Structure formats: structure tokens, C-alpha cells
Amino acid sequence: MNTSFRQSMAWLHTWSGLLVGWILFAIFLTGTVAFFNDEITVWMQPELKSFRSSEQALGHAVRFLEQKAPEARRWNISLPSKRGEGVNISWQPEQKDGEEPRRRRGDRSTSATLDDTGQAVNVRDTRGGNFLYRFHFNLHYMPVIWARWVVGFCTMFMLVAIVTGIVTHKKIFTDFFTLRLKKGQRSWLDGHNVTAVLALPFHLMITYTGLVTLMSLYMPWGIAANYKNTDSFYETVFPRGEETKRSGVSAPLVPLDDIVEKATALWGGKAPSNISITYPGDSAATVDITRSVIGELSSRRESLTFHGITGDLMPKKNSSGVGIETRNIMINVHAGRYSGTTLRWLYFLSGVAGTIMIGTGLVLWTVKRRQKLPDPARPHFGFRLIEKLNVGTIVGLPAGVAAYFLANRLLPVDMAERPIAEIDSMFVVWAGVFIWAMLRSTKRAWIEGFVAAAILYTAVPIVNSVTTDRGLLNSLLNHDWLFASFDITMILTAGCFFFLARKVQNHTPLAKPDRTKRNRPSSPTPNAGAAHIEPSDIAGVTVQAAALDTSK
Amino acid sequence: MIHIFIFVCCLAGFFCLAAAMTRHQQELLKRKLPDMWNRPLSWAGYLVLSLAFILSIVAFGGATAPVIWLGHSTIAALIIVGFLTYKANAKPVKSAPLRNKPSQ
Numbered sequence: 058m059n060t061s062f063r064q065s066m067a068w069l070h071t072w073s074g075l076l077v078g079w080i081l082f083a084i085f086l087t088g089t090v091a092f093f094n095d096e097i098t099v100w101m102q103p104e105l106k107s108f109r110s111s112e113q114a115l116g117h118a119v120r121f122l123e124q125k126a127p128e129a130r131r132w133n134i135s136l137p138s139k140r141g142e143g144v145n146i147s148w149q150p151e152q153k154d155g156e157e158p159r160r161r162r163g164d165r166s167t168s169a170t171l172d173d174t175g176q177a178v179n180v181r182d183t184r185g186g187n188f189l190y191r192f193h194f195n196l197h198y199m200p201v202i203w204a205r206w207v208v209g210f211c212t213m214f215m216l217v218a219i220v221t222g223i224v225t226h227k228k229i230f231t232d233f234f235t236l237r238l239k240k241g242q243r244s245w246l247d248g249h250n251v252t253a254v255l256a257l258p259f260h261l262m263i264t265y266t267g268l269v270t271l272m273s274l275y276m277p278w279g280i281a282a283n284y285k286n287t288d289s290f291y292e293t294v295f296p297r298g299e300e301t302k303r304s305g306v307s308a309p310l311v312p313l314d315d316i317v318e319k320a321t322a323l324w325g326g327k328a329p330s331n332i333s334i335t336y337p338g339d340s341a342a343t344v345d346i347t348r349s350v351i352g353e354l355s356s357r358r359e360s361l362t363f364h365g366i367t368g369d370l371m372p373k374k375n376s377s378g379v380g381i382e383t384r385n386i387m388i389n390v391h392a393g394r395y396s397g398t399t400l401r402w403l404y405f406l407s408g409v410a411g412t413i414m415i416g417t418g419l420v421l422w423t424v425k426r427r428q429k430l431p432d433p434a435r436p437h438f439g440f441r442l443i444e445k446l447n448v449g450t451i452v453g454l455p456a457g458v459a460a461y462f463l464a465n466r467l468l469p470v471d472m473a474e475r476p477i478a479e480i481d482s483m484f485v486v487w488a489g490v491f492i493w494a495m496l497r498s499t500k501r502a503w504i505e506g507f508v509a510a511a512i513l514y515t516a517v518p519i520v521n522s523v524t525t526d527r528g529l530l531n532s533l534l535n536h537d538w539l540f541a542s543f544d545i546t547m548i549l550t551a552g553c554f555f556f557l558a559r560k561v562q563n564h565t566p567l568a569k570p571d572r573t574k575r576n577r578p579s580s581p582t583p584n585a586g587a588a589h590i591e592p593s594d595i596a597g598v599t600v601q602a603a604a605l606d607t608s609k
Numbered sequence: 610m611i612h613i614f615i616f617v618c619c620l621a622g623f624f625c626l627a628a629a630m631t632r633h634q635q636e637l638l639k640r641k642l643p644d645m646w647n648r649p650l651s652w653a654g655y656l657v658l659s660l661a662f663i664l665s666i667v668a669f670g671g672a673t674a675p676v677i678w679l680g681h682s683t684i685a686a687l688i689i690v691g692f693l694t695y696k697a698n699a700k701p702v703k704s705a706p707l708r709n710k711p712s713q
């Protein structure tokens with residue numbers, strides 16, 4: 058071992074980052090977008106006009122449920138938060154003996170979305186932002202548990218890459234503000250460093266807490282040593298409470314507004330987000346009420362149970378020990394569900410920085426090695442593979458996300474299995490970019506890929522204004538900020554991709570400093586040459602930033 | 610509103626920190642400062658950043674304040690980097706014709 062500590066860490070950083078870089082890029086990008094998952098869902102269901110007043114929402118919901126499902130075992134009402142969604146209600150029919158409870162999310166026979174006036178809105182079927190959120194840790198087209206292991210493995214590598222990256226970086230403070238452009242490899246390294254160092258608290262936090270979210274899967278031994286099985290662990294930690302029985306005596310339900318008032322007082326003014334009523338109309342009815350997560354990092358006392366007839370607070374086994382509370386807070390910090398709009402954007406932009414960090418890191422690997430190749434015009438198989446994977450992922454995935462949004466608007470509204478078709482279109486486009494990258498020279502593939510992504514992102518607001526009455530102009534006129542900012546973000550993203558395409562187009566590889574005399578003095582042909590793209594001016598600030606991203 | 614205050618403080622803090630570094634002074638201040646300025650400037654930077662932190666604690670409580678402060682300071686620092694790079698990048702374009710003139 059002649060290598061110094063720092064060199065060995067640099068080696069580890071390079072290879073741990075490269076091995077899982079593409080999956081990490083996908084996890085980071087979709088995770089970043091998923092900070093706005095509710096907003097994306099709202100955008101993807103344009104039938105529901107933006108929801109403003111929530112005062113009467115509860116009354117509307119109860120009236121609807123009383124008509125629709127008076128005999129149900131349980132009603133569930135999701136109240137609108139400030140994130141623009143409508144009132145989502147669902148009900149669970151009384152199950153017959155021996156029948157398995159069969160509930161599918163979004164099953165329209167037992168759920169509905171209500172608008173301002175309490176009418177059920179026929180919204181299009183979509184997985185919305187939740188698909189991107191789920192993809193971020195469940196991936197797709199594979200069993201969920203495998204995917205979570207893959208994601209956990211990659212996340213662990215991410216943590217290793219971050220720590221070794223800190224060790225490897227020689228001048229964190231001297232180079233803190235340094236981003237030198239038009240200097241080839243130097244610029245790539247600067248771009249990688251700046252996005253890594255400045256958002257380092259975010260990267261460390263998000264990676265570590267990301268592992269914590271699935272810790273009982275990755276490290277099951279604590280549970281295995283102390284509990285008979287996983288179920289008994291969950292039963293102990295999250296007790297479901299006494300299973301009540303229907304009494305058969307009908308009694309009127311307590312006015313839910315009173316319950317909301319009591320709960321809000323107990324929470325110090327925080328609003329509820331979810332109310333569920335078990336055995337509505339029966340004298341044994343209970344009301345569970347859950348606090349909105351917005352503005353509250355802790356999960357203590359977040360759900361209360363009231364008697365459904367008298368409205369009294371019912372005692373509840375409080376399970377929230379310090380360990381559970383710590384875990385819950387970490388998950389909250391990871392997902393940012395508690396955050397208001399400003400903090401959400403800060404999360405989003407930090408996530409964009411992380412996505413750029415991974416992207417620049419991947420490209421840096423090729424930039425650094427291209428000059429050292431025996432013949433840069435004809436690289437060996439491994440090098441070519443990595444170049445193609447870079448194009449396919451860094452361009453392909455954002456293009457796929459745009460296709461997902463487009464499919465939402467273009468597919469027939471009453472199509473069968475519509476949500477699946479939307480998701481498939483994302484992967485079809487992503488795969489298409491991969492195939493295209495295989496067929497073209499690397500430089501052409503970057504340019505054409507960026508142009509294609511830019512066109513797709515430009516198309517989103519256009520198609521939106523053609524297929525719905527909620528185009529950009531209308532939403533600006535109607536102060537519909539959610540729709541407006543979504544469309545504007547799409548346009549900015551498109552702009553960044555056009556900008557990147559131009560940058561690659563105009564790029565000529567730097568004259569090679571002829572350090573190694575052994576190398577043939579080959580002038581790299583511009584065509585096969587260089588997957589280099591200059592990390593563009595940060596002048597356009599969020600820059601190719603948003604470029605690699607989307608949402609809201 | 611309080612977000613804007615915190616953000617501006619972070620921006621000012623990182624501006625001071627960058628201005629305290631000799632290599633960035635040309636872009637930020639259009640001239641080099643004597644070395645004796647560097648230390649007070651960096652202290653000023655840390656002070657303003659701490660002020661932003663205190664502001665966020667007062668406004669949001671101890672639990673969320675660190676998250677909000679880190680978020681604002683990350684973006685503020687990225688903007689300072691963007692500004693520095695923009696300035697450094699714009700400079701050679703202006704001076705290029707000057708350098709070329711004698712040779713023409």
C-alpha cells in the first residue's frame with residue numbers, strides 16, 4: 058500500500074459514485090420532484106378547480122357520505138391543506154363474513170373527490186405526483202422489496218461517496234465560492250464541488266435520513282431479537298387500539314365541527330388533515346382525527362380518538378417513545394411534508410443541486426479519462442458504455458418525466474388502465490433516449506437528447522393550454538399560482554435544456570496539454586470527441602439545474 | 610416576509626465571506642483590498658449569518674430553524690457563486706479586444 062489515505066479515499070469516491078451513480082441520479086431527481094408531489098397531482102387532475110375554502114369542506118363530505126354510504130364500516134375524509142387539493146373521501150363497506158378487506162387506492166366505487174360546492178368531481182385517473190414519489194424508493198417494474206434493497210444499497214454508497222468526497226476535497230474552504238468556467242476538466246470538478254459543498258448539509262441529511270426511513274427493512278435484527286415477528290413489533294409500537302364492535306343501536310353522530318374545535322385546541326391551533334369515522338350512525342361510533350403535518354416537525358399526539366356520540370376524548374395508549382419520535386422527526390425532515398411553500402422550494406433547489414452534483418460527477422469520470430485514452434477517438438468498450446449510460450440517464454429520465462406529464466394530458470380521459478399507460482410512456486421515452494444514445498455518436502446524442510427534452514418540456518404548457526381551460530394565461534389571470542408556477546417551471550426547464558444543447562454544440566475540446574509524450578498527437582475529432590459539455594454559466598442561476606429537473 | 614429577511618442576511622453573510630477572500634475581491638468589489646481587511650470582513654460574514662440563524666429561531670422555533678436557515682444559506686451561497694462566476698466570465702470578453710488590439 059503505497060497510496061496515501063487521501064488517494065485511497067479518492068479511489069473509493071470515484072468507484073462507489075460511478076457504480077451506482079445512474080440509479081442515484083434517478084433517485085435524486087424523482088425525489089426532488091416529489092417534494093411537490095401533491096402539487097403535481099393537482100396539476101394532473103385539472104378537472105378539480107383549485108380549492109380555496111375549506112370551512113364547509115367537512116360538512117359537504119359528511120353529507121355526501123351519509124347519502125352514499127350510510128352503512129359503511131368506516132368513512133375517511135382527507136381535508137384540503139394549503140397545497141391545493143380537493144376533499145378526498147373514501148369509505149370502507151361493511152365486510153361480509155370471511156371476506157377479505159379489498160381496497161385499492163383510488164378505487165372510484167368507494168372513493169370520491171369533492172369540489173368547493175360539495176359535488177363529486179369526475180377527475181381523471183392518474184397516479185400523479187405520487188408515482189414519482191414512490192418511484193424514488195420503490196423503482197418500477199420490479200418487486201417492491203427488491204427495489205428497496207437496491208435503493209438502500211445505492212444510498213449506502215451515496216453516504217460512502219459523500220464522506221470520502223469530503224476527505225478527498227483538498228480545499229473545501231479555499232474553493233468554497235470557486236467555479237471556473239471554460240477550463241475543461243477543471244470546470245467539471247468545480248461544478249461538482251460547488252454543488253456538493255454548498256448543499257452538503259442537505260446531502261448528508263437527505264442520504265442519512267433516507268436510510269432511516271427504511272431502517273427496519275435494512276437492519277431487522279433489533280426487531281428479530283426482541284419480538285416474535287415483525288407484526289408483533291408493529292402491534293406494540295403502533296397499537297391499533299381496542300377493536301370496537303358495532304352495537305346495532307343507531308345514534309346520531311356528534312357534529313364533527315365540535316370535534317375539530319376540540320382537537321385544534323389540544324394541538325395549540327394546528328389544523329386537522331384527516332378524519333375517519335368508524336361505524337357512523339351507530340352508538341359505538343368513534344372518530345379518529347389526525348393533525349396536519351404542515352408546520353410541525355414532531356409527530357407527538359398527532360392523532361386523537363373521540364367518542365362518536367358524546368364527543369369525549371378517548372384514552373389512547375401513547376406509544377410514541379423517544380426512539381420512535383426521533384425516527385419520525387428524521388422522516389419528516391427527509392420528506393419535508395411539514396414545510397410551507399418557501400421551505401419546500403428551498404428543499405427543491407437543494408435537491409436540484411444534488412442532482413447536478415451526481416450528473417457532473419458522472420460526466421467528470423469520462424472527462425477525466427478521455428484524454429488519457431490510448432486513442433480518444435475510439436474509446437474502449439467500458440468507456441463507451443459509461444458515456445452512453447450518462448446520456449441515457451441524465452437526458453433520458455428528465456425527458457421521460459416530461460413525457461409522463463404530456464401523457465396525462467394527451468391520453469383519452471376514459472381510457473382503461475390510464476395511470477399505467479401514463480407511467481409506461483415515461484419509461485418508453487426514457488428507453489428511447491437510451492437506444493438513441495447507442496445509435497449516435499456521443500456528442501450528437503447529447504445535443505439531440507437535450508433538444509428532444511427541451512421540446513418535450515416546451516410542449517407541456519402548450520398541450521396543457523390546448524387540452525384544458527387552465528393554460529398559463531388563464532391561470533395567471535385567475536391567480537391560479539399552482540398551475541402558473543408548474544407551467545413556468547416547465548418553460549424554464551425547457552430553456553435550460555436548449556441552453557445545454559447549444560453549449561454542447563459550440564463546444565470544442567480544449568487543446569490537449571501534451572503532458573504524456575507517448576500519446577499520439579491526435580487531434581480529437583470533434584465528432585466522436587468529448588462528451589464534454591461546459592457546465593454553463595451559473596448566470597442562468599438554477600441553470601441546468603432546473604434543467605435536470607421539473608415539477609411545480 | 611421573515612423568509613426574505615433571513616435570505617437577505619444569508620446573502621449578505623456569504624457576500625462578506627467571499628469579499629474576505631483575496632481571490633474573489635476583484636469580481637465582487639472591482640479592486641483588491643489590503644490584507645488587513647480580510648479578517649474583519651470574514652467576522653462580519655459570520656456575524657450576519659449568525660444573525661440570520663437567530664432570526665429563524667425567533668420566527669420558527671428551535672426545531673425547524675436549522676432546516677430553514679441551512680436551506681436559505683445553501684441557496685444564498687449558490688447565488689454568490691453564480692454571481693462571481695458570471696463576473697469572472699464576463700471580464701475576459703470585455704478585455705479581449707484590448708488585448709488583441711496591439712497585435713492587429
